[in-house]
Amino acid sequence: MVPQRRVAPRGPESGGAAGAGAGADRGDRRRPGSGRRSRARPEPRWRRLTAAFLLCSVVLGGLLAWSCLSAEEGVAEVLAGRGEHLQDRFVEVPCSEDYDSHKRYEGCTPRKCGRGVTDAVISREEAERIRRIAERGLSLGGSDGGASILDLHSGALSLGKHFVNLYRYFGDKIQDIFTEEDFALYRDVRQRIQQRIAQAFGISSSSLYLTKPTFFSRINNTEAKTTHDEYWHPHVDKVTYGSFDYTSLLYLSDYAEDFGGGRFVFMDAGSNKTIEPRAGRVSFFTSGSENLHRVEKVRWGTRYAITISFTCNPDHGIGDPVLT
Ligand SMILES: O=C(O)CCC(=O)C(=O)O
Numbered sequence: 001m002v003p004q005r006r007v008a009p010r011g012p013e014s015g016g017a018a019g020a021g022a023g024a025d026r027g028d029r030r031r032p033g034s035g036r037r038s039r040a041r042p043e044p045r046w047r048r049l050t051a052a053f054l055l056c057s058v059v060l061g062g063l064l065a066w067s068c069l070s071a072e073e074g075v076a077e078v079l080a081g082r083g084e085h086l087q088d089r090f091v092e093v094p095c096s097e098d099y100d101s102h103k104r105y106e107g108c109t110p111r112k113c114g115r116g117v118t119d120a121v122i123s124r125e126e127a128e129r130i131r132r133i134a135e136r137g138l139s140l141g142g143s144d145g146g147a148s149i150l151d152l153h154s155g156a157l158s159l160g161k162h163f164v165n166l167y168r169y170f171g172d173k174i175q176d177i178f179t180e181e182d183f184a185l186y187r188d189v190r191q192r193i194q195q196r197i198a199q200a201f202g203i204s205s206s207s208l209y210l211t212k213p214t215f216f217s218r219i220n221n222t223e224a225k226t227t228h229d230e231y232w233h234p235h236v237d238k239v240t241y242g243s244f245d246y247t248s249l250l251y252l253s254d255y256a257e258d259f260g261g262g263r264f265v266f267m268d269a270g271s272n273k274t275i276e277p278r279a280g281r282v283s284f285f286t287s288g289s290e291n292l293h294r295v296e297k298v299r300w301g302t303r304y305a306i307t308i309s310f311t312c313n314p315d316h317g318i319g320d321p322v323l324t
């Protein structure tokens with residue numbers, strides 16, 4: 001403060017703050033607890049109003065920027081955080097009408113819709129073993145773009161800008177890459193996920209059939225070269241894949257540890273719900289448009305997952321992969 005200004009008359013609100021001595025001389029007109037600050041001349045009202053206005057602008061600007069960022073990133077609420085170990089989380093949502101345009105299988109076709117997440121069905125150690133199967137298989141090929149798939153059922157493997165049939169391409173050599181044990185683990189994991197889905201939706205596990213495509217995915221931040229690499233578009237599985245009634249995803253690597261970006265987002269009107277992948281985490285949901293979703297672009301590292309899908313229509317069922 002400039003000394004001479006401390007003694008200048010400043011109107012009613014400056015009256016008691018003309019200096020500590022003045023306040024004491026006049027019987028101390030300071031407010032209780034005002035301490036040393038009251039010795040200084042208070043800011044004029046216009047200055048305080050300006051400061052308040054600036055503060056409000058900063059806060060409002062910050063809120064606006066945050067909401068724009070949230071809308072862009074599609075993030076509003078974390079349904080499953082990477083640090084959580086979830087026994088069971090289930091959120092029911094009203095079913096869309098998508099199932100009405102397909103033949104209904106009572107006791108299987110969704111009447112109860114929703115989404116669930118569990119870290120208690122597949123252990124992290126099992127997820128690591130499964131990831132090694134994916135790594136081995138995908139090391140034989142791989143897309144030129146950022147997203148590669150390996151389908152052990154059909155044998156489809158990304159290679160450059162196309163796909164090859166792993167079993168045809170490698171013939172008997174495939175026995176050097178995968179073992180019976182790998183396939184047994186895959187079957188066991190698929191079965192446990194199927195049971196968990198049946199339990200969550202109140203249906204019999206035997207009414208569900210594995211369907212295609214069921215595949216490993218490996219995603220990194222390499223630029224997309226073909227539309228097959230564009231995994232991030234919002235979509236409805238039942239529309240994209242037709243036969244799906246229940247979708248599950250088993251994550252094989254950890255968000256923020258192994259890769260950045262790459263979160264799974266349910267796109268709900270008004271508030272998106274995010275799942276942060278974690279090795280061993282199973283996310284499952286009914287496949288209609290009640291569960292519109294997308295995957296954020298992977299910014300760094302490598303993200304591994306398996307999409308395991310089920311149908312109620314036995315005609316669309318497929319068997320477990322076999323090592324022939
Ligand atoms: O990998 C994911 O998290 C989701 C994949 C997906 O949406 C799909 O395979 O349809």
Ligand SMILES: [Fe+2]
Nearest residue numbers: 235236237293
């Ligand atoms: Fe999907």
